[in-house]
Each structure stands twice: as structure tokens, then as C-alpha cells.
Amino acid sequence: MAEIKWPQQRRVIGTKVPRVDGPDKATGLARYGFDINRRGMLHAMILRSSVPHGRLKTVDVSAAEKHPGFRGIYYFKRQGQEVFYVGDEILAIAADTEEHCQDCLRLVRIEYEPLPFVVTEEAALKDPGKGTVPNPGQGNVRPSGQRTVGNVEDAFGKADAVVEGTYSVPVQSHCCLEPHGMVAEWQGNNLTVWCSTQATTGIAGMLEGQFRNRVPDVKCRCITHYMGGGYGSKFIPGPTGIACSELAFMTKAPVKLFLDRYEEQISAGNRPSATATVKIAGTKDGKITAFQADIYGTPGGGAGAGAVDAYHQLVPYVYTSIPNIRTTNRTIRLNTGDRQAFRAPGHPQACFLTESAVDDLANKLGLDPLEVRRANLPTDPPNAFKKPIYEKQLEIVAEMCDWKKRWHPPGQGPSKGPLKHGIGLGLHTWGGGGRPNNDVRVTIKSNGSVLVQCSTQDLGTGERTVLAIVVAEVLGLNVKDVTSEIGESQFGRSTGSGGSTTCPGTAPAALIAAHRARDDLFDKLAPRLGVKKDDLKIDPAKPGKIVAGDKEWTWKEACARLGMDTVVGVGDHPGDQSLSSQGVGGVQVCECWVDTETGVVYLKNFWAVQDCGLVINKLACESQVAGGIIMGIHYAMFEERLMDDNTGRPLNADMEFYKLAGMKDIPEIHVHMMDMPERGVIGIGEPPTISTAAAIGNAICNALGVRVPRTPFSPMNVLAALAQKGGA
Amino acid sequence: MKNFTYFRPTSLEAAVALLDATYGATELLAGGTDLLDLQKEYVAQPDKVVSLSGLGADFRKITVGTGTPPTVEIGAGATLADIADHKDLRELFPGLTTAAAEIGGPQIRNMGTLGGNLCQRNRCWYFRDEGVSCLLKGGRKCYATDGDNRYHAVFTSGHKCVIVNPSTLAPVLIALKAEAEVFGPKGKRTLPLDKFFRAPESAEHREHVLAANEIVTKVTLKAGPRNGSYEVRHKQSYDWPLVQAAVAFDLEGGTARNVRVVLGHVAPTPHIAEAAAKALEGKRVTEETAVAAGKAATEGARPLSGNAYKVKLIEVAVKRAALLAAGAKPYWT
Ligand SMILES: Cc1cc2nc3c(=O)[nH]c(=O)nc-3n(C[C@H](O)[C@H](O)[C@H](O)COP(=O)(O)OP(=O)(O)OC[C@H]3O[C@@H](n4cnc5c(N)ncnc54)[C@H](O)[C@@H]3O)c2cc1C
Numbered sequence A: 001m002a003e004i005k006w007p008q009q010r011r012v013i014g015t016k017v018p019r020v021d022g023p024d025k026a027t028g029l030a031r032y033g034f035d036i037n038r039r040g041m042l043h044a045m046i047l048r049s050s051v052p053h054g055r056l057k058t059v060d061v062s063a064a065e066k067h068p069g070f071r072g073i074y075y076f077k078r079q080g081q082e083v084f085y086v087g088d089e090i091l092a093i094a095a096d097t098e099e100h101c102q103d104c105l106r107l108v109r110i111e112y113e114p115l116p117f118v119v120t121e122e123a124a125l126k127d128p129g130k131g132t133v134p135n136p137g138q139g140n141v142r143p144s145g146q147r148t149v150g151n152v153e154d155a156f157g158k159a160d161a162v163v164e165g166t167y168s169v170p171v172q173s174h175c176c177l178e179p180h181g182m183v184a185e186w187q188g189n190n191l192t193v194w195c196s197t198q199a200t201t202g203i204a205g206m207l208e209g210q211f212r213n214r215v216p217d218v219k220c221r222c223i224t225h226y227m228g229g230g231y232g233s234k235f236i237p238g239p240t241g242i243a244c245s246e247l248a249f250m251t252k253a254p255v256k257l258f259l260d261r262y263e264e265q266i267s268a269g270n271r272p273s274a275t276a277t278v279k280i281a282g283t284k285d286g287k288i289t290a291f292q293a294d295i296y297g298t299p300g301g302g303a304g305a306g307a308v309d310a311y312h313q314l315v316p317y318v319y320t321s322i323p324n325i326r327t328t329n330r331t332i333r334l335n336t337g338d339r340q341a342f343r344a345p346g347h348p349q350a351c352f353l354t355e356s357a358v359d360d361l362a363n364k365l366g367l368d369p370l371e372v373r374r375a376n377l378p379t380d381p382p383n384a385f386k387k388p389i390y391e392k393q394l395e396i397v398a399e400m401c402d403w404k405k406r407w408h409p410p411g412q413g414p415s416k417g418p419l420k421h422g423i424g425l426g427l428h429t430w431g432g433g434g435r436p437n438n439d440v441r442v443t444i445k446s447n448g449s450v451l452v453q454c455s456t457q458d459l460g461t462g463e464r465t466v467l468a469i470v471v472a473e474v475l476g477l478n479v480k481d482v483t484s485e486i487g488e489s490q491f492g493r494s495t496g497s498g499g500s501t502t503c504p505g506t507a508p509a510a511l512i513a514a515h516r517a518r519d520d521l522f523d524k525l526a527p528r529l530g531v532k533k534d535d536l537k538i539d540p541a542k543p544g545k546i547v548a549g550d551k552e553w554t555w556k557e558a559c560a561r562l563g564m565d566t567v568v569g570v571g572d573h574p575g576d577q578s579l580s581s582q583g584v585g586g587v588q589v590c591e592c593w594v595d596t597e598t599g600v601v602y603l604k605n606f607w608a609v610q611d612c613g614l615v616i617n618k619l620a621c622e623s624q625v626a627g628g629i630i631m632g633i634h635y636a637m638f639e640e641r642l643m644d645d646n647t648g649r650p651l652n653a654d655m656e657f658y659k660l661a662g663m664k665d666i667p668e669i670h671v672h673m674m675d676m677p678e679r680g681v682i683g684i685g686e687p688p689t690i691s692t693a694a695a696i697g698n699a700i701c702n703a704l705g706v707r708v709p710r711t712p713f714s715p716m717n718v719l720a721a722l723a724q725k726g727g728a
Numbered sequence B: 001m002k003n004f005t006y007f008r009p010t011s012l013e014a015a016v017a018l019l020d021a022t023y024g025a026t027e028l029l030a031g032g033t034d035l036l037d038l039q040k041e042y043v044a045q046p047d048k049v050v051s052l053s054g055l056g057a058d059f060r061k062i063t064v065g066t067g068t069p070p071t072v073e074i075g076a077g078a079t080l081a082d083i084a085d086h087k088d089l090r091e092l093f094p095g096l097t098t099a100a101a102e103i104g105g106p107q108i109r110n111m112g113t114l115g116g117n118l119c120q121r122n123r124c125w126y127f128r129d130e131g132v133s134c135l136l137k138g139g140r141k142c143y144a145t146d147g148d149n150r151y152h153a154v155f156t157s158g159h160k161c162v163i164v165n166p167s168t169l170a171p172v173l174i175a176l177k178a179e180a181e182v183f184g185p186k187g188k189r190t191l192p193l194d195k196f197f198r199a200p201e202s203a204e205h206r207e208h209v210l211a212a213n214e215i216v217t218k219v220t221l222k223a224g225p226r227n228g229s230y231e232v233r234h235k236q237s238y239d240w241p242l243v244q245a246a247v248a249f250d251l252e253g254g255t256a257r258n259v260r261v262v263l264g265h266v267a268p269t270p271h272i273a274e275a276a277a278k279a280l281e282g283k284r285v286t287e288e289t290a291v292a293a294g295k296a297a298t299e300g301a302r303p304l305s306g307n308a309y310k311v312k313l314i315e316v317a318v319k320r321a322a323l324l325a326a327g328a329k330p331y332w333t
């Protein structure tokens, strides 16, 4: 078979296609895990630690067990074991109704032996040796990596300008629209779960592993037709999924267990904080000569928390060719919920720390910060290939936002009374390559129907539409002629939707499957149509037709000849870089007005230029970028997990004081997709959220002439920075 | 949520008869936008919930009198949306309708009522956490004074509990000298709104002075004064103000008379800033006098460890509210 390539002429691919499941989602027809109700279904909830650190002295469930609604109990921890944060799982109970379940939980009597705790980084830094988390001997503050390139001291001595600053982003809680959870049901050895997950096959495999010693031929099927966001926090069953499937096993009844918003906020994962003292040096021509950063952050401290993201490796972010670099990393373990992968793990933090410092250096040198970026693009392998991409993106974005006209030296822009104008930018990068083990199957029937199936899941990105677009392109059809079925583990192998790999993993597989289906179709049709197989063609200029020389048939006419036959084509990602590749760049520019009297920041405009190789669905890509920016706005402007030093309890585990942007907080967003078909497909789930916070911070600095060193950019933090400067 | 018995009486008398004289076991339910949250969080655990939804249309009515200037009566059951969207109210009391329009989002405004707004409980995050037993929940200490108090009071002298009163309608209504009509076991009584609120100190107290078996039935206010309200918010929608200022005055020959400046979200009760009022009294309201009023409004502020930024916001909010009341074109947009 000839090598399969993306078509040179594209009829459907790269156009703007509304999502095929959009109306179902908008009208409520789409059923999410939480919407599933089974006959005789029980409701389960988790009882969590109410102390930040303690030993379980008593776990008395006798009163709960006597409740008429009580059906079963699953223990995460037993008497004598330690709990490490407010929210740590102790046990889960299943009951006949949600209300009874809650009553049962409240009947459980727990006594704790209180143990010392630390819940904020400030407190941990004051007593770094204190050990209040697992492996207490290592203290709460632990070194976690360092890196040296060249000689920074030397470079600081020789530089035209050296700037030192401390920049900080707090812990960001995962706030998926749909909470974590599942409905689990056993039938004999078969376990079916309707789970909100980013990995249907992963969940099925892990749950089979959970039960294999008790049910040797266990078979798990995971269904995720729709899910409301995961962002990295929904790859594994986790305590929620384990408790749910165990309770279903134990009670022999279907069980539903979904977290509520409070549990989501305290225990469903978060993005680690990052604080860095950065010293950066450069020369008059804008070349950065040295970058030094001492960084720390917290990934939580419970059993599941590893080190913080490897910031020491990730800074100075896209500027990998800076000749002298020294970085150190410290992990602060706290009695708080654990980190989980979170949309571009480590990158938004690394980008914020780096881009803030680069901007401060540009300001000190009196240079246009966009030119300073241009002067420091990567020239070394393996990143050198991004240089021309960034150059082009900077050119495009500068034109889109009229940078030359809008930019001004910091603090010297236009004013409207107390409002000061600012504009700032940030650059980002991400991998996003495709992976094998993504089975796509295309089935064509004599009624002309085309079905494409893959066990992959749609995190809200438009995956159903991606598959339909690719198949429609190859078969000369329209998107509406193709039905996509996804989100069921029994459809074959698929990889978890992480690292922006789903589209680049499945679109090539769909391309191959569609080609094979077409070949199979031609094989079967040729004799019945009385033509040579090699003469049969699908002509992009004649959509909906099959042609052979001067003969042609409509798709339906031709398929009708299949009779009892069915056409099938299966494909997988080829495992090489022929249809997908990785490595993207992106540039974002923010324009804002800052009220210097109140410290309120009003975002006006965002301009984003993003590449992702071959664009499959332009509409979804643009919306993905806009969504990434919106998430970045939440991060920069509002989000901050707050813990109380005295009680060790979370302060804002709700949607009231854990703030997210509302409609009025969102500016106009202008997106330019850079189509680079020669590179094949690259994912963009993650990249467009990365540099948003950095761009906002730099715009605010440009407005005020003073750096607001920490997010969120609240009136409190903005006014504090202005006061440092000596008032506005 | 703890189980409770639900009642839906059709008269005030019947409602009052269902209520205990002290707080704890019974609660009135209006729009439920606050009470239901408190119940779900187990902060309120009433055995009996008495709904006000069975009361007649009068309870929800907004009446604009015929006098000049007219007297206006707003039924306690009127929703925040009713108030925000009312054409006459918008003209007569732009400070009030702006404040109503800025509350929460449409869902809250469609359900929340005037009575519930005045009687709602504070938003202190220690108070709202079932796991913390502070003064207002029978505990022995206030967790905010040495805790995270970024959103708490800055007028703290003499207060053991340093909440801020959450209502943003109250400061405007107090500035407008509104009165509440209250119905209780002994019948009707009238309570000026500047006497309505209290700084609570224990579990027996509410943020207002009513007994548990008293019901706000309406609020009465007289049109005439110029009025304005300004809130500084972190988010531009669905957020609480960090600081609010309401200003009202009679305009006589170009100068401000009978000036009232009332601050929200800075003290356990709506805070009447007398010095600020004095600074404007008998003056033309200009940027200069408004600035002076703003400065004066901070007199007596004693911020906590984490909320000194609010003092600066008071200055700005008062300045802007005064200019809005005077009908000046906002200089900040
Ligand atoms: C996200 C969010 C933002 C908000 N922002 C603001 C804001 O900016 N400014 C602001 O002012 N408010 C704000 N609110 C609060 C909102 O205004 C109140 O929740 C609402 O006004 C309460 O009215 P309700 O009718 O729903 O009261 P309910 O929840 O029914 O009752 C609240 C309390 O008042 C008592 N009560 C109710 N009616 C009466 C009566 N007639 N007589 C005596 N007692 C009574 C109840 O017993 C209960 O204790 C916000 C709320 C949310 C959730």
C-alpha cells in the first residue's frame, strides 16, 4: 500500500465545522456520567478528614450501620492510621438515597489524635525542618533539583543591566465543570462504569487490576460519551472510582459516587504554586546573557503528592539559548490536597516567572519588549526549529494588535482619568505529538451509512467532529454524512487524553482507517460496478460521488451495491512523524486598563497567534485558543487557593471566594491560527492557556510602570504594588 | 441538610405563631438564596422552616405614592430584580437600583428578596465553615482577627466579631433614611434602618436586632434626596464588593444639605460616616469636596492584619458615590 498522506487539496479539513454534538450539549440531550441513573442504584459519599493532620483514634460506624438507608462501607483508612489534610479520604458509605447517605456519614464518629500541621508556604519556610507530611524526617521544605549552564556570576558582572525580582503564582484548584465521579454496575464478572474520565481504556484497565485477584476473569467497560472537563485530573479511578466500584461490588447494586464542589476544591487536584527570585542580565542590544532563579512551590503533601513540577528544568522557558543559567527548586510539602496534572503542567508557572523577568529586563534596558523576545529566540537544537515560527508569530501578532502604535514605555501610556493603559505579551511552547495505540474503525454499509468509532473520549474539545471531518474528507462526503461514536472502552485501544495528544493521535488513525475503508469499498464495488478497481476514484471536485473514468455514481447508489456486505477499515497512528509531529509556539498579547485608584484591572483585548501544524477544524481550534485564554484569565486575575494557618482548613473551597471570571471580566479575544499542513497534526489542548497570565502581568506593568509581582491581580495586590512604588 | 418541617402560612399572624422567640430551631424562608446555602452547609439547622411565599401580593408590592416628592413603599417580598428594574425607583433612587442590579447574578436577583437581603447572614469564611466554632456559633474566639481577614471589617474598635454586614441595599437605604415595618407577636412596629442592624457577638445574635419571631413586611422611604452608590469589586460580575459607599443629600441652591454617607463591607454593621457627611455639608459637590469627604470617611478606621487596602478603597468609593449622587459624569470610565 502506498504511504498514506494528508491530502494536498483539502475540502473539509481546515474549514470551520460546528461540533457535531454541539446541539446535544446545548439542549441537555447529551448524557454525562452524573446523568446516568440505574434501577436500584445506590448513592455513595466520602467521609473526609476534618483535621489537617492527625491519627485516627476512633472510627466508630455503629450508628451509621444502624441507619435504615445504610448499604455498605468502604475504608480508605483504618483506626491508627494518619490523615494528612482536611479532605483526606477516610471511608465511603453507600446508601439508598443521597439524603440518607449524607445522614449516614454524619453518624460516623471519628476521634483524632491531633498532630502538628503546616498549610501555607510562608509558615513552612519559617520552620523548614518541621515534618508534618509523609516521610517527616525530610522536613516540609525539600530541595528538588538544580541546574547550571555556563557561569551566571561572570555574566552578571559583564552585563549592561541586571534586574532582580520575585514573582509568584499561588495554588490553582482544578475546577472542572463536571465533578469527578462515576456510576458503577456489576453484572456477573462484568463491571460497567459511566465515568468522567480522560482515559476510558485506562480506567477500564485499572479497575480490572483492582478486582483481578477476586474476580479472575473480570472485564470492565468504561463509558464516557460526554464529560465536562478534566484538564489532567481525570486519568485514574482515584479514591472516588475505587470506592464507587468497590461499593458496587460489595452491595451487588449499581452505585453512583460524584464529588460535590467543596470536595472538588479540596481534594480533586491542583496546580502547584510557584515563587521565584529571578536575577536576569542583558546587554544594550537586548540579548539576555544570564538567568538565575531560585524557585519553590507546593504540590500538597498527602501520599499522592510528588515533587512540584520541574521548574528548574522549565525556566527560562522558551529562551533556551541563554548562555548562562542557574536554577534551584524546592518542594514545599503542606497538609493540603495533592497536585494533579493541570493543563500544561509546570508551563504557566515557568512562563510567568520567566516572562515577567524578561519584561522587567527589557524595561530596564529601555527596549521594546517585543524586540527583546525576538532577540532571544532559541537557536540551539532541539528548539531551533521554533525560531522561525515565533518570528512569524511575532510579526503577525504585532500587526493584529498594532503593537508599534499601542505599545509605550511602562507607565507612560494614555490615561482616562485614573485609568492607565497597558499592553504586554508572552510566548509559550508545548509538545502535543501523536501516539500509537489509537484504534479507529470505519464501517460503511449498503445504506450508505458511515460510522467511525474510537474508544477515545471528548474532553470538550470536539473529538467527535475531528473524526467525522477526517473520514468525510477521505470519502468525499460531508461531515453530517458520518456518524462518530467514541467514549466506550470496548471500541479498541486508545491513549489517555493528556499532553494535547488526542487529535494528533486519532486524526492520523482516522485517516488511515478511512483510506483502508475506501480501498475495501473499491475492492468490493469494482466487480459489481463492472469497472477495474484502480479506475475507481473519489474526486474532491465531486463530493458525494464515486467516479470511474466518465462513469459516476452517487455515494448511496454505489454503496447500495454492497448488498449484505459491510466495508471496514481500521487504522492506528503510524508511530512515526509522517502524519503528526510535535512542538508548537504561541504568542499572546493583552491590552488592559488599570484603575490606579481602586486597583481594579479591566482587560480590553487579547490577541493570540497559535500554530498546531495541520488545522483539522479551524472553528474548534479558535475556540480552543479562546478557551485557553479564558482559563488563563481566571488564573491571572482571580484564582488562589487560600488556607488558614491557625485551623489548617481551606478558606475558599467554594465558588464564592475561590473566584473565577464572569462574563463581564472577559475581554474581546482575537485568534489567528497559523496553519502549517506540512507538519501534520499537532495538539493544542494545552498551549493556549500558558502565556495568558504572563501577558496580563506584563500589560499591567506596562500600564502602571510598576510590577505587580504576584497573582491574582486583585485590587489588594495591585494597590500593594502601587504603594511600594509610592502611590500612583 | 438536616431534615425539617416546612410550613407555608398565608397570614403574618400565622407565620409569627409558628416561630420561636429566639434563634435556633425556626427560620423564615424568603427567596432561600442565603438560607438554603446555610442549611446545606449545616451552619443553619432549623427544625422548622416557615416560608413567606404564601403571603399575599402586598408582601411583594412596590408602591410609589402620589405626593411630591412621593413616598415609596417596597414590600419585603419584592425581589432584587423587581427593585433593580423598577422604572420609578430607577429615577428616584438610582443609588438603590444600582446596588440591587449589582447583586450576584440574575438567578440571585430573581429569587432574592428585600427582606432576605436585610436579614441575610454574614459571609465570614470561618462562620460559613461548619468545622470552625467561632463566637457567632457558640465558640470562644473570633478566628478572623488573627486569621485571614482580607475581606473583614476595618472599623473594628469595640467589636469582638469583625464581620462586615453583607447587605449592599442597607447602606443606600440608611443614607435615604428609610424605615422598616416589622410585624411580630405584638403587632406592627416601625424601625428606622439605621437602628435595624447590630454587631453580633454570640450565637444568640443576628446581624440585625429583630427577634426570631419578627418579620420585616416593608421598607418605606421618601424621594427627594440625590443619591448614589459605588462599589469596588474584584470581579465585575457575581462578586461581593470589597468596599461600598452610599451617599445621599438634598441639593439646595447647588449645595448639599442633610448629607448622609454610609459605608458597606467595612464594619459589622453598615457604617455611618459622620465625618464624611460633615465634610460635604453645605458645600458644592465637586471633585475636591468629594475627595475631602472620602478622606474624612476613613476617620476611625482600624484595619486588621490583612485588609489595610480597604481604607484606600473607602476614600475612592465615597468620592465616586458623592459625584454620582451629584449627577457628575464619572471620571473613571
Ligand atoms: C454570589 C452571591 C453574591 C451576592 N452578592 C450580594 C451583594 O453584592 N450585595 C448584597 O446585598 N447581597 C448579595 N448577595 C446576597 C443576596 O442578596 C441574598 O442572598 C438575598 O438578598 C437573600 O434574600 P432571600 O430572599 O433569598 O433570603 P433567604 O435566603 O430566604 O433568607 C435570608 C435570611 O433572612 C431571613 N428573612 C428572609 N426574609 C425575611 C423577612 N421578611 N423578615 C425577617 N427575616 C427574613 C431568613 O430567615 C434568613 O435568615 C449575594 C449572594 C450570592 C450567592
Ligand code: SF4
Pocket (backbone or CB within 6 Å): B122, B124, B125, B126, B127, B134, B135, B136, B141, B142, B143, B144, B145, B152, B160, B161, B162, B163
Ligand atoms: S468575624 Fe465573626 S463570624 Fe467571623 S470568625 Fe470572627 S466571630 Fe466568627
